[in-house]
Amino acid sequence: MNSSDHNSGLEPACAKLRRGSLMIRLIAISLVILGITGLFAYTAGWLTPNVLTPTRIIDRFEQVNGEHPGFRRNHAKGVCISGYFESNGQGVGLSKAVVFLPGRVPIIGRFALAVGQPYAADSAHAVRSMALLFKLPNGEEWRTGMNNIPVFAVNSAQGFYELLLASAADPATGKPDPSKMSDFLARHPESAKAIQLIRASTVSSGFGDSSYNSLDAFRFIDAQGSALPVRWSMVPCQPFEPFNAALSRASDTNQLFDALIADIHSHALQWHLIITVGQPGDPTAEATLPWPPDRRQVDVGTLTIDHVESEDASPARDINFDPLVLPNGIAGSDDPLLSARSAAYAESFTRREGESKNPSAVSTAQTGR
Amino acid sequence: MTNNPSQFALLSRILHWLMAAMLLAMLFIGAAMVASLGNYHRLVAIHRPLGIMILILAAVRLVNRMFTTLPPFPPTMSQRERFLASASERLLYTLMFALPLVGWGMLSAGHYPIVMFGPVHLPPILPANPTLYAILRKAHTILAYLLFVTFLFHLSTVLFHTLIIRDRLLNRMALWPVRSRKKTSS
Numbered sequence: 356m357n358s359s360d361h362n363s364g365l366e367p368a369c370a371k372l373r374r375g376s377l378m379i380r381l382i383a384i385s386l387v388i389l390g391i392t393g394l395f396a397y398t399a400g401w402l403t404p405n406v407l408t409p410t411r412i413i414d415r416f417e418q419v420n421g422e423h424p425g426f427r428r429n430h431a432k433g434v435c436i437s438g439y440f441e442s443n444g445q446g447v448g449l450s451k452a453v454v455f456l457p458g459r460v461p462i463i464g465r466f467a468l469a470v471g472q473p474y475a476a477d478s479a480h481a482v483r484s485m486a487l488l489f490k491l492p493n494g495e496e497w498r499t500g501m502n503n504i505p506v507f508a509v510n511s512a513q514g515f516y517e518l519l520l521a522s523a524a525d526p527a528t529g530k531p532d533p534s535k536m537s538d539f540l541a542r543h544p545e546s547a548k549a550i551q552l553i554r555a556s557t558v559s560s561g562f563g564d565s566s567y568n569s570l571d572a573f574r575f576i577d578a579q580g581s582a583l584p585v586r587w588s589m590v591p592c593q594p595f596e597p598f599n600a601a602l603s604r605a606s607d608t609n610q611l612f613d614a615l616i617a618d619i620h621s622h623a624l625q626w627h628l629i630i631t632v633g634q635p636g637d638p639t640a641e642a643t644l645p646w647p648p649d650r651r652q653v654d655v656g657t658l659t660i661d662h663v664e665s666e667d668a669s670p671a672r673d674i675n676f677d678p679l680v681l682p683n684g685i686a687g688s689d690d691p692l693l694s695a696r697s698a699a700y701a702e703s704f705t706r707r708e709g710e711s712k713n714p715s716a717v718s719t720a721q722t723g724r
Numbered sequence: 725m726t727n728n729p730s731q732f733a734l735l736s737r738i739l740h741w742l743m744a745a746m747l748l749a750m751l752f753i754g755a756a757m758v759a760s761l762g763n764y765h766r767l768v769a770i771h772r773p774l775g776i777m778i779l780i781l782a783a784v785r786l787v788n789r790m791f792t793t794l795p796p797f798p799p800t801m802s803q804r805e806r807f808l809a810s811a812s813e814r815l816l817y818t819l820m821f822a823l824p825l826v827g828w829g830m831l832s833a834g835h836y837p838i839v840m841f842g843p844v845h846l847p848p849i850l851p852a853n854p855t856l857y858a859i860l861r862k863a864h865t866i867l868a869y870l871l872f873v874t875f876l877f878h879l880s881t882v883l884f885h886t887l888i889i890r891d892r893l894l895n896r897m898a899l900w901p902v903r904s905r906k907k908t909s910s
């Protein structure tokens with residue numbers, strides 16, 4: 356190589372461009388910049404205002420429930436809990452997740468009603484939920500939110516978005532408009548079937564004797580790397596008692612929560628973690644469909660809840676129970692609700708963490724009645 | 725031929741294009757994921773480890789820049805242009821560190837586990853705190869958009885020099901060795 360190549364440096368090639376050529380080049384540069392900007396805007400969803408996004412879902416919660424700064428946009432009324440999970444080792448063959456090794460892991464969590472209004476009165480018909488965070492010894496976490504219904508009412512985020520509006524109270528009458536609901540059910544036969552199943556299930560007396568179900572399917576991955584479709588449930592050790600409307604006092608707006616708090620204050624509550632193993636062909640992307648009742652069920656350990664705390668005092672208030680925060684050995688399925696939940700919960704979390712906090716309706720101090 | 729003084733050092737050029745691709749990918753992945761329900765989880769799972777890779781490469785790149793001589797600015801660049809070019813480069817370096825650190829910090833403040841892949845995760849770098857999370861989450865968005873705008877500025881000036889002034893500015897960063905010529909060809 357010739358040394359004169361080196362020290363010459365870059366020299367301007369300032370020979371004048373012809374006008375036409377200059378225009379073409381300027382246009383080319385503008386097109387590149389505009390093209391990249393346009394692609395970015397499209398990617399960010401700015402050019403497609405009718406596509407459903409996490410922002411639009413959470414906006415709809417606020418639209419139908421009103422704004423309640425600082426609170427979860429759904430499951431807004433709740434109380435925080437802690438305790439531990441004692442694995443019996445039966446899960447080791449199903450999943451390599453360290454949570455299934457025999458032994459104890461600490462738990463924090465939250466019981467809630469699936470309502471958007473944090474000060475709504477407790478009702479037997481409101482869906483009850485249990486959200487848990489398992490703190491594994493290697494620093495991993497398993498977060499799960501479960502409901503006391505047998506199947507979920509919708510199979511997609513779009514379905515949820517429409518159902519929210521169809522079941523919202525009409526400002527004129529204060530009641531949902533039945534024609535909107537029947538329109539919704541006609542468009543979503545899977546929801547019509549699921550809602551029938553939900554209505555047919557018997558509701559228990561309170562939080563303590565309810566079963567809580569993952570509803571969405573997940574995958575368990577074992578030490579060899581093979582995957583099994585699963586769903587899981589927390590099944591109570593407390594004996595089931597049907598909800599007794601005669602015993603409920605309309606004046607007590609927190610009756611379900613107060614009973615739960617009194618229960619935990621008097622003795623620890625326990626649930627068995629039951630894993631249901633799906634068979635090939637069982638629907639994993641359809642949370643509205645139950646699995647056949649004869650599927651293998653494995654009891655992998657016991658959950659003990661021995662502390663209850665108001666949201667105002669517990670770190671669980673500021674936790675996003677994102678269903679896809681999973682330890683190695685548990686993974687999401689092809690159920691589209693999972694990623695949609697992850698996205699919507701993140702948006703709800705981001706909004707509420709930036710707002711000033713208001714006291715929870717449920718306090719642990721004034722109970723023991 | 726490896727130390728042609730009119731080009732950046734080979735390692736600098738490799739890091740430049742690798743990180744350009746990664747940062748641009750991160751901007752698009754980030755923008756797409758927060759607007760997506762169906763792909764949110766898949767994209768976030770790529771976004772976190774890729775962002776941390778960028779943080780590591782940014783450190784390598786900064787050290788590399790401190791220990792190599794930069795090619796001189798071409799004579800076609802005015803004093804003001806040189807100042808703007810240096811300033812935007814400094815801003816780009818700052819953002820290469822700030823964005824992943826803010827991402828990591830906001831997940832720490834949001835009480836999230838910072839999952840990389842499989843069981844591998846990073847420790848929190850900040851205490852869990854709602855207000856801190858909210859501020860950092862906003863900062864992450866603002867810094868990302870600032871990165872995008874700075875990148876557009878950087879790209880348009882390089883294109884302007886290369887296509888209009890035709891001083892072969894792009895050659896300074898070309899991955900292959902480019903011989904500088906005394907005579908222009910046009």
Ligand code: HEM
Binds near residue numbers: 427570
């Ligand atoms: C696309 C459908 C769904 C949407 C849009 C949705 C929306 C939400 C939102 C916005 C929150 C509040 C999150 C927060 O701020 O932390 C929430 C909480 C919750 N969701 Fe869903 N959800 C959906 C499906 C489901 C399903 C299928 C289950 C199944 C069990 C479920 C169970 C829960 C539970 C247990 C909580 C409460 C967690 C807690 O106490 O913090 N959700 N949901």
Ligand code: HEM
Binds near residue numbers: 864
């Ligand atoms: C290296 C450069 C990075 C770039 C260019 C980048 C870019 C972005 C962008 C453009 C968004 C969307 C912001 C919005 O529109 O609101 C975003 C969101 C996000 N980024 Fe990054 N990011 C980087 C690094 C990281 C790192 C290292 C982490 C975590 C370890 C991270 C975690 C997140 C999370 C969790 C979200 C938003 C999730 C949500 O709120 O739903 N980012 N990022």
